[in-house]
Each structure stands twice: as C-alpha cells, then as structure tokens.
Amino acid sequence: QVQLQESGPGLVKPSETLSLTCTVSGSISGHYWSWIRQPPGKGLEWIGYIYYSGSTNYNPSLKSRVTISVDTSKNQFSLKLSSVTAADTAVYYCARRPSGSYGQVDYWGQGTLVTVSS
Amino acid sequence: DIQMTQSPSSLSASVGDRVTVTCRASQSISSYLNWYQQKPGKAPNLLIYAASSLQSGVPSRFSGSGSGTDFTLTISSLQPEDFATYYCQQSYSTPRTFGQGTKVEIK
Numbered sequence: 499q500v501q502l503q504e505s506g507p508g509l510v511k512p513s514e515t516l517s518l519t520c521t522v523s524g525s526i527s528g529h530y531w532s533w534i535r536q537p538p539g540k541g542l543e544w545i546g547y548i549y550y551s552g553s554t555n556y557n558p559s560l561k562s563r564v565t566i567s568v569d570t571s572k573n574q575f576s577l578k579l580s581s582v583t584a585a586d587t588a589v590y591y592c593a594r595r596p597s598g599s600y601g602q603v604d605y606w607g608q609g610t611l612v613t614v615s616s
Numbered sequence: 617d618i619q620m621t622q623s624p625s626s627l628s629a630s631v632g633d634r635v636t637v638t639c640r641a642s643q644s645i646s647s648y649l650n651w652y653q654q655k656p657g658k659a660p661n662l663l664i665y666a667a668s669s670l671q672s673g674v675p676s677r678f679s680g681s682g683s684g685t686d687f688t689l690t691i692s693s694l695q696p697e698d699f700a701t702y703y704c705q706q707s708y709s710t711p712r713t714f715g716q717g718t719k720v721e722i723k
Contacts, residue, residue, distance in 0.1 A: 541714055542703055544710075544711055601648060601650070602650040602666070602707060603660075606659035
C-alpha cells in the first residue's frame, strides 16, 4: 500500500516562495509524481508532475513559477512555487500517476492547506 | 488546454436512485478519461480510469462509459456513502484538466 504525506509551512507571505515536500512510503522509482491543488471551495488544478528519473511537465499557467524536484534516496519529491499571491491559497495534494497507465492518479496524500497572507 | 465540462453542477437524489453524471471534453480525448470522488475535507479517490475501467476496491455500482468527447459516470443504486462531489479528468494531454465537479446531495 502506497502512502503519501505532504509537509511544509501552512502560512506563506505574499511574494515569497511556497515549499512543500511529499514523502512516499514504498518505492518512488518507476512512477510519475504529481502536485495538484484545490483553492478553498473550488475545483482541482493540476500543477505538474515529475518522473522518478527527474523529467518534468508543468502547467503552462504556473510554469514560470514552479519547480518540482525528486530525491529518490529519501523517497521524496518537492514543490516550489515562487512569487506567491493570495490566489495561491489552496490545499496542495501530492499524488502518484502509475507508469504505463492511462494517466490516472491512483494514490493521493491527505493534502495540506497553504495560506498566503502577510 | 482541453476544457472539461460536467453536468449537472449539482443534483439531489435519494438512496437507491440511479444517478448519471456527464462530462464533455472540448476535443477528442479517446478514452483518456478518469473519474474521482471527493468527500469534504478528504483527498479525491479514483473510481474509474480509462473511461470504463473500475479501480480496484471500488464498488461495482459505479460504472463509466464513453469515448471521444462525451463520457458518463453512473451510480446504479445510490448509497448513503456516495453523497460527495465527483470530478472528471482528462489524461490525454498536458496540462491535465478537471471538470468543475458535480455535487451529489441527499434529496
């Protein structure tokens, strides 16, 4: 059973960088690892994903501000979102997309609320 | 970006009812369509992938159909634990996009 757990600050000041880490129980190898967010009371937005080997794919709407990285030795992957504003306030989920799949997300973290406020 | 449009945005139904939610893509996505269920305060849960394949552990009352641009999620007999919000998602191309959600409420 794969488990994912997000960690990081719950409060970030405007213009600063949001940083989150997702720790995966089980092997991180062989799969794609995603970040997805959900503003309070709203729908889901795909941020991007990283393959365990390090190749990335980002949402163009966020691409200039997003970096996703992976540390296979720690079974972790991370999200950095720079120059945040109140519009980046959301629950951030880390998730797994199995390799060789139809692109579905089969395991999700519980989510972590990040509030952007001074 | 591929736009995903769900209908209805919300519906009221009773336990035992047959419920249908539709999802339309702005261009053909073949069968690259997934359905998720989300309960308040929880992460989404994968129900259906590849338009019609039931995820392991998901009750058989859930089913999916469609291809191209038009898709359907059906709950054959609504149970109390099925009251939730349902999202479709296309995985045909990036950026991945979701429908706006359909909230299924108790009648």
